[in-house]
Amino acid sequence: MDQLEQLKQITTVVADTGDIDAIRAFKPVDATTNPSLLLKASQDPKYAHLLDEARIWAEKQGGGSQELLNNMTDRLAVLIGKEILSIIPGRISTEVDARLSFDTQATINRARRLIDLYQEFEIPQDRVLIKIASTWEGIEAARVLEHDNIQCNLTLLFGFSQAMACADAGVFLISPFVGRILDWYKANYPDQDFSGNNDPGVESVTRIYNYYKANGYGTIVMGASFRNADEIRSLAGCDRLTISPALMQELESSDMPLHARLTADNCYSEDQPFSLSESKFRWMLNEDAMASTKLAEGIRNFAADQVKLESLLSQ
Structure with missing residues (x-):
């Protein structure tokens, strides 16, 4: 059995792609998209x-230029x-x-709009997760949406304060970013060894996982943004x-044995809820230089790709 198949025995594998x-080839259980992946797929x-279909549908809806672009990109997603x-x-x-990452009500409205668009195709809302950036405003939007049975995936999560707030809000799933955490530490501490168990992204997800399991939180932890396969192996389970x-x-190309590194049984956490x-x-986010920097950077990059996607559709 190759390592991908072994991993599927102990962890739910999700495809991070719009391809x-x-x-179809790798047969994951779930899939995630974001503006960057949609932009890549659209090219x-x-x-x-699909671009043509989204454009034609949006034009029929009418509205101003920005509303037209919003409708195009949401329909394409x-x-x-x-x-x-x-x-x-x-x-x-779907993100x-x-x-809108700093506007709670606008995030709620856009999330409900995405659910409505899926339901036009008779896709029930329990097959959709709404991706929202893990800002304070985004987490509060997720709190409201979860209450309405619209389940959320809180993304761009880098710091422990974000994970704590998501659990408190009853968020269905979080996506802590492993590789981008590693990127920051490599850039700021170039002489340190961050290989194997020293990878700060792996350490971050492990800490969050243990905190959730030890304290009985039901929020699902989904590691994301991997830079190498060793990070994935280190978070198996x-x-x-x-x-x-x-x-x-x-x-898939390796058949070396793969064992669970994380298990829900007998988890221990020094972090008190x-x-x-x-x-x-x-304040906690501000004190975490890596998390505050990468959150802001991630929002800017996704927003930039959203603009590029709008430009592509408007042509």
Whole structure:
């Protein structure tokens, strides 16, 4: 049994791609998309008909120029999500526009709009996760949406304060970013060894996983943004891992034994749970230079790709 198949025995494998052919090949349970992945997919000629369909539908809705662009990009995200859901047995994660990351009500409205668009294709909301950046405003939006049975995937999660607030809000799933954490530490501490168990991204997900399990939180931990297959192997046993096609291919090419590194049984955490006020959350995030830097950077990058996607659609 290759390592990808071994991993599937102990962890739910999620495809981190908008490439439908890759999803068909690797047979994950769930899949995730984001503006960057949608932009990449939209530049592939085989998806041109989906761009045309999104554009025609949006033009029929009318409205101002920005509303037209919003409708185009949301419709495209749902069309690609619909195609993916025809292949996988589980859920698709579809992201709210990153430019709304600091507006709770606008995030709620856009999330409900995405769910409505999926339901137009008779796709029930329990097959969709709404991806939202793990800002204070995003987490509060998720609190409201979860209450309405719209389950959320809180993304761009780098710091422990974000994980604590998500659990407190009853978020369905979080996506702590492993590789981007490693990127920051390598850039800021170039002489240190961050290989193997010293990888700070792996350490972060392990800490969150143990905190959730030890304290009885039901929020699912899904490691994301991997830079190498060793990070994935080090988190084998985590609730879910979202993996790029290239790294799934690397795991598939190895038949070395793979064992669970994380297990829910007898987890221990030195971190004690407490509810975070907004001011405490912002202070803890501010004190974490890596998390605050990477969160802001991630939002800017997703927003930039959203603009590029709008430009592509408007042509």
